[in-house]
Amino acid sequence: MLTSIAGRSVVVTGASKGIGKGIARVFARQGAKVLVVARSGADVDATAAELGPGASGFAADVRQLPDMEAMAAATVERHGGIDVLCANAGIFPMAKLADMTTDDWDQVMGTNLKGMFLAVQACLPALQRSGRGRIVVTSSITGPITGLPGWSHYGASKAGQLGFVRTAAIELARHKVTINAVLPGNVMTEGLVDLGQDYLDAMTASVPLRRLGSVEDIGNAALFFASDEAAYITGQTLVVDGGQVLPESLTALED
Numbered sequence: 145m146l147t148s149i150a151g152r153s154v155v156v157t158g159a160s161k162g163i164g165k166g167i168a169r170v171f172a173r174q175g176a177k178v179l180v181v182a183r184s185g186a187d188v189d190a191t192a193a194e195l196g197p198g199a200s201g202f203a204a205d206v207r208q209l210p211d212m213e214a215m216a217a218a219t220v221e222r223h224g225g226i227d228v229l230c231a232n233a234g235i236f237p238m239a240k241l242a243d244m245t246t247d248d249w250d251q252v253m254g255t256n257l258k259g260m261f262l263a264v265q266a267c268l269p270a271l272q273r274s275g276r277g278r279i280v281v282t283s284s285i286t287g288p289i290t291g292l293p294g295w296s297h298y299g300a301s302k303a304g305q306l307g308f309v310r311t312a313a314i315e316l317a318r319h320k321v322t323i324n325a326v327l328p329g330n331v332m333t334e335g336l337v338d339l340g341q342d343y344l345d346a347m348t349a350s351v352p353l354r355r356l357g358s359v360e361d362i363g364n365a366a367l368f369f370a371s372d373e374a375a376y377i378t379g380q381t382l383v384v385d386g387g388q389v390l391p392e393s394l395t396a397l398e399d
């Protein structure tokens with residue numbers, strides 16, 4: 145049983161759908177005050193309404209520093225501070241290396257890597273003031289541990305996040321702010337459904353626990369990193385993938 149985080153101020157980027165919405169829902173259920181952030185204003189408001197009176201929406205693009213500064217300011221104004229930032233917004237368009245354009249590369253890096261940096265930097269003063277600030281980054285198994293054709297830019301961005309986390313952990317420790325990363329496997333989200341049924345079937349077959357992850361599976365891991373009980377953990381990763389990274393070969397998955 146974790147100590148209650150009721151009343152704490154939580155910002156979740158990429159929270160109008162998918163994993164971010166799951167993270168926001170887990171925190172809202174615990175009684176936290178949650179800022180739901182994504183680019184679509186209609187979507188963030190609809191998600192916040194679904195989550196209940198403790199949640200509110202804020203439209204912002206993680207690639208833009210002024211948007212991230214406005215997001216941090218709005219959170220402080222609405223909640224009185226920031227205790228937890230879940231830097232989750234990310235995109236995963238596929239492009240084979242031979243065909244990848246510089247724009248493809250920049251879009252993925254701009255959202256996944258630069259967007260995470262800007263969100264962290266903008267929230268930092270308020271996280272420091274919290275005295276128990278927590279940052280939880282949504283990385284991936286893809287890049288840090290595994291590879292998948294079409295995702296060299298994505299894998300680089302997700303592995304890059306871990307390099308950021310390790311150095312940021314040292315810099316932020318003196319302010320009692322921790323930063324850790326959750327590495328999801330394949331999680332049922334709107335973004336994953338867009339990759340098609342063949343992709344979903346192949347991924348389910350490669351998971352020892354024989355199901356794709358739920359968004360709450362990732363939300364629960366984020367909640368643990370944000371808890372008082374995780375106060376002495378920083379710069380670390382937690383893989384949440386149903387065992388997907390474990391098999392040495394396809395035969396390992398045969399009954």
Ligand code: NAP
Nearest residue numbers: 158160161162163182183184205206234284330331333335
């Ligand atoms: P998703 O269903 O496509 O949702 C993405 C969310 O991010 C939406 O709320 C989207 O809303 C928002 N977003 C996208 N670009 C943004 C931007 N520039 N600024 C602010 N918000 C933005 O994606 P997901 O599957 O939940 O993935 C979320 C995170 O988990 C990503 O970092 C992804 O790499 C990671 N992940 C996912 C899986 C998986 O299996 N699904 C596995 C490993 C890691 P708007 O479009 O309105 O901005």
